[in-house]
Amino acid sequence: MASDMATPVYDTSGGSGDATALRLAAVRADGRLNAFEGLEVDDGHPPQVPPQRTLLVRCLRPVPAGLDAGSLTVVGGVRGDRTLNPVPVVWALPANGLAAAQTTGPDGPxxxxxxxxxxVAAFAALPDPDRLLVVRTGSSGDFSPYALVLADPQRYxxxxxxxxxPFTFKVDCLADLDPRPPRTLPAVPAPVPAADYLSRDYAGLRRLLLDRLSLLLPGWSDRSPADLGITVMEILAYLGDQLAYAQDAVATEAYLGTARRRVSVRRHARLLDYPMHDGAAARVWLALDADPGADGTAFPAGTEAGAADGGTDAVFRTLHPLTARTARNAVDLYAWGEERAWLPAGATRATLVGTPSGLGLTAGDVLVLQEVRGDDGSAGTADPVRRRAVRLDADPVADTDPLTGTELVRVSWDRQDAPPFPLRLWRFPDGDSGTVGATVARANVVLAEHGTLVGPEPLVPAEVPVRGRYRPRLARPGLAHAVPYDHRRALGRPAAEALAVDPALALPALDALHDGTGPWTAVRDLLDAGPYAAQCVVETEDDGRAFLRFGDGDGGRAPVPGTAFTAAYRTGGGTAGNVGRDTLTRLSMPVTGVRVGNPLPAAGGTDPEPVEQVRQWAPxxxxxxxxxxxxxxxAEVTGRLAQVRQAVAARRWTGSWYTETVTVERADGLPADRAFRAQAAAYLEGYRMAGGDVRVTAVVPVSLDIVLTVHVAPGHLGSDVRRDLLEVFSAGLRADGTPGFFHPANLAFGRPVYLSHMVAAASAVPGVLWIDTDDTPPSPNRFRRWGRPAAGERAAGLIAMGRQEVARCMNDPSRPEHGRIDFLTEGGA
Incomplete structure (x- = not known):
């Protein structure tokens, strides 16, 4: 049989089979209406009837009475005119009514x-004959689709x-042909013209095209540059050259080892968590002098100062406001009547001539201690190196010299700002006006940063396009990068930290970026930016051009098409800003009666990181x-801090959780005060384990008390040998520049002081015959901790140290509690 009655398709108007099945199910459930369930084309029953002339239609319910050939029509076929190939319905009867309608016997024609x-024999015995409608057609139809249609469904x-x-009379293939699909013949590949793929430049591509044209058009031999064909061919060669270069460039920029563009190298390095820096702008302390007529002149942040020649390469902008006062131009340091007094190296306090109200100094102000006269009293012989910026760590205190009645101000600063050299406080005659000091304190001091302000001006291009990416650039090259400055925080930190510029923390000096609706800020990257964050990334090429990259609406806000951007930024930065002292002597906007200078050189200017260095360091x-x-x-992580000389850590259980106690010793003998410990603890927050605390403590110094008896060899003076021994066992540097035995560089956490090491060092001194270390009373020898009785150190041969302890022996007669060592000499000349 040619069709399957179980899977009919009913909707000939374009409805889906699922909808028809649902409709049939609904009709069956309703129980009132009849329907065609399926149709099968008989292919040879009975034998006397030509094939494909009998349709077996299965109904949902019994075939209604009166439904005959006149009620049914077969429609379809490839011809629109039914008279050309009609398929008439000859008769239509239910299967159970075939016997009554039989007109011939079994052996009839x-x-x-x-x-x-x-x-009757073929169809009357089929299941449910009352629901089976047998339809005889006058033709078997063609291969196109047909449909059996009930003319008046409502009547029946x-x-x-x-x-x-719907149904079809025929199967999909002719009866005398093989129904298998035809065998696919192998495709003959099209001939590929021979091409030299190494010809990628203009000359090679031009030659290749000419050779190809000679094969395709042998009759065309014109090679004149004015020929239209030659012109078109040369245009194609040029475009091919550009395309080949672009392909090579894309492949080159895809890898860190071969990338040539700075932006590509930066992005590759960022994937390795290596932040490539673009340099940093230098900083400098500017000192202002105000005449009485300009007393009280206010200078806002952003005031520019430059070199006397007016060049734009050395322009600095102030980072905070300043009010210039005449009384603070050059404040004398008081020497308490001494003409040859000195401010010692490492000093952290001084006395100024003046009153707190007259000078107007407060905690956080910066003074520049400057030697203005040499040892002969002239300004020309002053040492330009003896200049130091110090920041006051407390409000000045008023004082008075009871002998002369001079009003004074006592000031102090952090030990980190202490001058490493002594300063002359000598007094020299100054004509009829009395005397003048060799060192003064300049108090009209303001911090400035390298960079010239540009703009506001439009970006290039300024307007955001409707389609495509918006990747504008700044109109001028040389964008400066600077470390963000927080003046409120700087007021509580030493002045030396203001010039300690870390280029890894520098950001583009984009002072203002606006799109007409609101400001935008420049950040290091957009990895943490939300969809509404008005942020952008500035990427600088090696030629100094700075491009801006905005977000896409997911990582950072996307610019609105049609808006226009303007930017105000600073140009400069790099090592060009590390100008020498006394270079910046001109205000960009001159003020009558006010002079400017930089008593100290600028520092911190760093050039952009070289691409080759990033390529080597990033992996x-x-x-x-x-x-x-x-x-x-x-301990290792804490030791990375610049001010830490050494550190040791111990993990302890506090009763509820573990606490890592880190003990630190600062460099240059500075104390690990509360502020420094808080700074170190904040630094360790990024490294500590979750669930534990970090506590930073100061080193525990252990003062020593050592006395040894030295027997001097004949021919040597005992005093000379003792002097040499005290130099060997000093806590500073020896005459030859090597550190002494008790120099901090030779002492570490928990390291004992061995008596044998001391005996060996002392025996190497010329004139030492032998050393007596016996401390049995009444011997004057001692080898123990300061202020404690002996605890067997001499017998053990060492003074033990705890894990957080460091030996100390400063041998300062004024401070014996900081440790002392002495040698008693016997014998000699």
Whole structure:
């Protein structure tokens, strides 16, 4: 049989099969209407009837009475005119009514137009004969689709949607042909013209095109540059050259080892968590002198000062406001009547001539201590190196010299700002006006940063396009990068830190970026930016051009098409800003009666990081340990701080959780005060383990008390040998520049002081015959801790130290509690 009655398709108007099935299910459930369930084309039953002339239609309910050939029509076929190939319905009867309509016997002649005994035998015995409608057609039709349609479904109680059923008389292939799909013949590949893929430049591509044209058009031999064909061919060669270069460039920029553009190298390095820096702007202390007529002149932040020649390469902008006062131009340091007094190296306090109200100094102000006269009293012989900026760590205190009645102000500063050299406080005659000091304190001091302000001016291009990416650039090259400055925080930090510029923290000096609706800020990257964050990234090329990259609406806000951007920024930065002292002597906007200068050289200017350096260092950056787990880890990480000489850590259980106690010793003998410990603890927050605390403590110094008896060899003076021994065992540097035995560089946490090492060092001094270390009373020898009785150190041969203890022996007669060592000499000349 040619069709399957179980999977009919009913909707010939374009409805889906699922919808028809749902409709049939609904009609079946309703129980009132009839419908065509399916149709099968009989392919040879009975034998006397030609094939494909009998349609077996299965109905949902019994075939209604009166439904005959006149009620049914077969429509379809490839011809629109039914008279050319008609498919008439000869008769239509239910299967259970075939016997009553039989007109011939079983041996009668075959007549397709009548019901035969063969029809009864073939169809009357099928299941549910009352629901099976047998339809005889006058033609078998063609290969196109047909449909059996009930003319008046309402008359016979049929559902209008299910009163027609599609079918085909034929199978998909002719009966005398193989139904298998035809064998696919192998495709013959098209001939590929021979091409030299190494010809990628203009000359090579031009030659290749000419050779190809000679094969395709042998009759065309004109090679004149004015020929139109040659012109077109040369245009194609030029475009091919550009395309080949672009392909090579894209492949080159895809890898860190071969990338040539600075932006590409930066992005590759960022994937390795290596922040490539673009340099940093230098900083400098500017000192102003105001005449009485300009007393009280206010200078806002952003005031520019430059060199006398007016060049734009050395322009600095102030970072905070300043009010210039005449009384603070050059404040004398009081020497308490001494003409040859000195401010010693490492001093942290001084006395100024004046009153607190007259000078107007407060905690956080910066003074520049400057030697203005040499040892002969002339300004020309002053040492330009003896200048130091100090920041007051407390409000000045008023004082008075009871002998002369001079009003004074006592000031102090952090030990980190202490001058490393002594300053002359000598007094020299100054004509009829009395005397003048060799060193003064300049108090009209303001911090400035390298960079010339540009703009506001439009970006290039300024307007955001409707389609495509918006990647503008600044109109001028040479964008400066600077470390963000927080003046309120700087007031509580030493002045030396203001010039300690870390280029890794520098950001583009983009003072203002506006799109007409609101400001935008420049950040290092957009990895943490939200969809509404008005942020952008500035990427600088090696030629100084700065491009801006905005967000896409997911990582950072996307610019609104049609808006226009303007930017105000600073140009400069780099090592060009590290100008020498006394270079900046001109205000960009001159003020009558006010002079400017930089008594100290600028510092901190750094050029952009070279691409080749990033290419070498970035693959190693991720190997740096960025966490602390063991005690050694915490000690190593703390030692990375610039002001830490050494550190030791110990993990302790506090009763509720573990606390890592880190003990630090600062460099240059500075104390680990509360502010420094808080700074170190904040630094360790990024490295500590979760669930534990970090506590930073200061080193515990252990003062020593050592006295040894030295027997001097004949021919040597005992005093000379003692002097040499005290130099060997000093806590500073010896005459030859080497550190002494008790120099901090030779002392470490928990390291004992061995008596044998001391005996060996003392025995190497010329004139030492032998050393007596016996401390049994009444011997004057001692080898123990200061202020404690002996605890067997001499017998053990060492003075033990705890894990957080460091030996100390300053041998300062004024401070014996800081440790002392002495040698008693016997014998000699």
């Amino acid at each position: 075959a007549d397709p137009g009548r019901v035969t005994a063969g029809d 109680g049929f559902d209008p949607r299910l009163s027609q059923v 190693q950056a991720f190997r740096v340990r960025q966490r602390a787990v063991t005690d050694a880890d915490y």
